[in-house]
């Protein structure tokens with residue numbers, strides 16, 4: 390089936406099998422391997438991307454369900470060469486060790502901050518509660534998200550706007 | 556790598572279109588809503604439909620509205636939308652209590668009310684919550700609409716009153732004055748399915764006595780997710796603690812939990828009783844204005 394998905398502002402048209410999962414479409418067809426593929430059972434959250442404006446576990450979505458829609462992956466977090474505050478927060482606060490969970494953690498964190506620019510530690514933990522990290526013990530992840538909240542981009546509304554397809 | 560078997564994929568644009576597609580494919584087709592139960596089952600090849608009919612584009616299946624003395628919830632309403640709806644929280648706190656502990660925020664963005672009820676997992680939380688509230692499902696087929704009380708909706712594990720060529724389109728919850736509700740759940744870790752869970756709704760008379768009660772149980776093998784014996788015991792009684800404890804005991808006696816990796820049967824039975832009592836206490840406190 391022919392599908393067209395706008396990934397990080399770029400249109401991608403491909404002929405895919407309906408059974409192709411969104412995570413494999415992004416990694417193997419579009420070639421964006423920043424989205425990780427972990428448990429394959431919708432538990433770990435390593436595969437979280439945005440479908441339109443909402444985070445989804447892309448191992449549990451079909452690529453055909455994204456036809457005509459926009460997807461934002463970790464590669465789409467930075468803008469004009471500037472890292473997103475969330476990415477900078479993870480660097481500043483040592484929010485990762487092996488980095489496997491990091492793309493998913495960052496996508497959900499960006500979503501949280503767009504809706505709630507000043508989240509409490511509890512709100513951060515709740516937002517990330519469907520995502521597993523086996524390295525950090527979560528403390529530094531929470532600090533990283535708080536860092537991003539305290540250091541928003543100059544134009545913080547810009548981060549929530551998708552580049553619209555031509 | 557878990558890959559579903561081959562299937563065809565059609566996108567329905569309206570309820571009638573979905574019904575036509577279902578009729579064309581017979582019982583080899585499955586509707587896909589959030590896909591968060593169906594896709595995992597297809598990946599494990601526990602489900603191998605020949606065709607998927609995607610209902611995500613059907614706007615008439617969405618939305619939460621009050622009509623007369625009923626709250627209408629479209630089948631395609633996402634968990635996240637039920638949780639963020641003020642009108643839902645105002646009338647039925649049991650639904651917000653339950654949604655806060657269903658899966659995690661990312662899964663709640665995609666899983667739907669209709670998908671949850673139609674999946675009919677014995678541990679499913681919304682079924683227990685809706686049963687406590689006396690809700691009704693609206694089912695559409697080629698011949699038209701019919702309504703089925705949620706107490707008759709679940710025919711067994713993973714089996715409902717919705718025929719292969721039908722759609723669940725809406726859930727209707729009666730808004731009755733003088734009542735409130737609550738949900739309690741024990742889970743092994745955040746976002747997990749219940750070890751056991753209980754929902755309760757109570758309606759109080761002017762003297763504070765319980766005029767009516769609804770109890771829903773998840774994950775403990777209660778027939779139709781409910782505890783009618785305990786409900787019957789409560790009707791007409793003062794809502795004192797002794798009565799709520801006794802109702803919990805009755806609910807525990809009448810369920811049929813199975814031992815699994817989440818715990819032994821006697822532990823789950825204990826939880827069924829204790830959680831029923833706690834949900835009832837909270838519902839009574841809310842109905843009498845002592846708790847938000």
Ligand SMILES: Cc1cc2nc3c(=O)[nH]c(=O)nc-3n(C[C@H](O)[C@H](O)[C@H](O)COP(=O)(O)OP(=O)(O)OC[C@H]3O[C@@H](n4cnc5c(N)ncnc54)[C@H](O)[C@@H]3O)c2cc1C
Nearest residue numbers: 586588589590591592593658666667669670671673680723
């Ligand atoms: C990690 C994880 C944790 C979870 N934890 C919980 C939990 O704690 N408690 C809980 O209750 N649930 C839990 N769930 C289940 C979650 O609520 C799912 O979203 C829900 O079970 C299915 O909803 P869906 O829209 O994704 O349905 P789908 O997967 O799209 O569909 C499920 C079934 O219902 C049928 N169907 C869907 N919509 C309709 C309709 N309108 N008419 C007729 N048939 C229909 C489909 O054909 C399919 O057979 C969890 C899920 C995951 C992935």
Ligand code: FES
Nearest residue numbers: 427428429434448
């Ligand atoms: S790979 Fe998708 S949730 Fe783990």
Ligand code: FES
Nearest residue numbers: 486488522523524
């Ligand atoms: S940094 Fe290794 S899993 Fe999170």
